Amino acid sequence: MKELEIVIPSEKLENLKRILNNHGAKGMMILNVFGYGKQKGNTQVYTREEVPGINLVPKLCVKSYVEDKYVEDIIRVILDELNMGNFGSGKIFVKNVEDVIRIRTGERGVDAL
Numbered sequence: 001m002k003e004l005e006i007v008i009p010s011e012k013l014e015n016l017k018r019i020l021n022n023h024g025a026k027g028m029m030i031l032n033v034f035g036y037g038k039q040k041g042n043t044q045v046y047t048r049e050e051v052p053g054i055n056l057v058p059k060l061c062v063k064s065y066v067e068d069k070y071v072e073d074i075i076r077v078i079l080d081e082l083n084m085g086n087f088g089s090g091k092i093f094v095k096n097v098e099d100v101i102r103i104r105t106g107e108r109g110v111d112a113l
Contacts, residue, residue: 001065001066001067001109002065002066002067002071002094002096003065003094003095003096004025004062004075004092004094005061005062005092006078006092007059007062007090007092007093008060009059009060009084010059010060012082015081016062016082019074019081020062020064023073023074024069024070024073024074025065025070025074026065027064027113028062029063031062032061033059033061034056034057034058035059038087059090065100065113075094078092
């Protein structure tokens, strides 16, 4: 199993929900986050005399736990459909998940997703 942590602009949420629902994800969690990357949150080019500040940009962090067999397909579709062609399109983090347990039934692993 893998955890996909996908950071996107809020306007891309409906597209991402559709992608995850159509490609094997059985659920998701959505968090409001603020942050910046290489551009330090700036969206314009500065001259040498100007000193840019660090701006925290609002984003959504979507977490979904999926079977290994779905990961590459989900990543491919996200890259195809959510790439805006500019800074701030987002990031995908892929993490291994050792186990998951459904509290209500005690089911473990993929059955608990």
